[in-house]
Amino acid sequence: MGGTTVSTREQAARIGGELVALRRELHADPEVGLDLPRTQRRILAALAGLGLEITTGAGTTSVVAVLRGAAPGPTVLLRGDMDALPVAEATGLPYAATNGAMHACGHDLHVAGLVGAARLLAARRAELSGAVLFMFQPGEEGHGGARVMIEEGALDAAGAPPVAAYGVHVGADLPYGVFTTRPGTLMAGYSVLDVTVRGRGGHGSRPYQALDPVPVAAEIITALQSYVTRRFDVFDPVVVTVGQVTAGSAPNVIPETAGLRAGVRAFSAPTAERLAVELPRLAHHIAAGHGLTAEIGYDPGLPVTVNDEAAAARYAATATRLFGADRYRPLPNPRTASEDFSLVLERIPGSYGFLGAAPPDAADRPVEANHSPRALFDDSVLPDQAALLAELALGHLLGTGGGAPGHRP
Structure with missing residues (x-):
């Protein structure tokens, strides 16, 4: 030495x-x-x-x-x-x-x-x-x-x-x-996807008279996982973790809204940029397909x-x-x-x-x-x-x- x-x-x-x-x-x-x-x-x-x-x-x-x-x-x-x-x-x-x-x-x-x-x-x-x-x-x-x-x-x-x-x-x-x-690349970039599905509340016994946001939010959660495995290169991976889900106040009440928050991690800038466009669009389209709306925030967080x-x-x-x-x-x-x-x-x-x-x-x-x-x-x-x-x-x-x-x- x-x-x-x-x-x-x-x-x-x-x-x-x-x-x-x-x-x-x-x-x-x-x-x-x-x-x-x-x-x-x-x-x-x-x-x-x-x-x-x-x-x-x-x-x-x-x-x-x-x-x-x-x-x-x-x-x-x-x-x-x-x-x-x-x-x-x-x-x-x-x-x-x-x-x-x-x-x-x-x-x-x-x-x-x-x-x-x-x-x-x-x-x-x-x-x-x-x-x-x-x-x-x-x-x-x-x-x-x-x-x-x-x-x-x-x-x-x-x-x-x-x-x-x-x-x-x-x-x-x-x-x-x-x-x-x-x-x-040493560490992933991190963003947060924030989705509020807005429907119409009602009695739990008559869901056809309401617009239930809960199954729509559940569908979005499942679709996020499928989407990243089918639309992004496995050698440029994406990790999506839905860590927060909120909805309702009683088991027999259809709530007005259901929310979810997901941490989104990517390992390249181009992929991070795609995620910021495509994940909110996916949530919007799923909600619209059920006749509901989705209010979406996307915080790009850290590169x-x-x-x-x-x-x-x-x-x-x-x-x-x-x-x-x-x-x-x-x-x-x-x-x-x-x-x-x-x-x-x-x-x-x-x-x-x-x-x-x-x-x-x-x-x-x-x-x-x-x-x-x-x-x-x-x-x-x-x-x-x-x-x-x-x-x-x-x-x-x-x-x-x-x-x-x-x-x-």
Whole structure:
């Protein structure tokens, strides 16, 4: 290993205990959504004294911190999300949250790992040619936090657009200490289809005198599943999940309306665009075929998370160089979850990847995935998470292959 690699890992290991302490403090006091004042205060305290240019958000409690090197050069963005989920924790950990929320997706590790990267890079400011933009983002869990930060100018905080953007997401069900990513599509895009079938209510004993919206809504639900399997390429898959169905107030009353909400996931932009047109049209036509109407909303939500090929190769090479070939595995297929870092990667070429944080005894018991109230993350991975983020930035700012990893038209 070269001197830089050893130095970064050794420095990260030295601050590992402090990163774990920060993570557990965040874990015990989670906040949900865009307004995370206590989390923001802890981040600001952890960054104090590093000589960073700090900006906080107006529409959200975001934190943007810029580290300027000793010489001019490109800017690299590193991102960590801050928010928790409205999940009551059931891990039994001594630092478990008790306020009805939980860092069940590992964002407490993302914050601590990004703070660690800031500390590692600040210690090497004199060597840097360029700047690092640290993006601490609230509201990733369905609250549009990345969009708010982008609209507020977070990506321009260093004065020039970043040439590359990186992030690491921990997984409670992924092998401990193993990094992974892939070029191209990494995660699905996510949209929400909202359908209200409007009929005419009546007595349950005389459906012919009413226009019953319930069987029409049921037909739409079934048709959605058939449609995506028959009209879309199996090698460019679509996942539709109807997660909410609402209708009626009594078993002997035909209601006026029946509603359904479906999560729609796609792995390419053209397919996502087709879905936005064709699924609402399908619901409209089914309702009309029964003499009813359908009020339809379609929220395009999040785009597909797409890694720049050169940036993904840099992520893989850096992880392998730092930790050895056994600590990096290419991800064979995209993951079906979604991520609003996709909004950053639409504008800046970069790479997102994963780090396994399953506890060492995971093989001896059922493993709970992210978002479970029993999800467990081994926070001893934090020094390695911080080291990888720091080295990804250093690769651009030390003259070792710096500049943009790829061109995005």
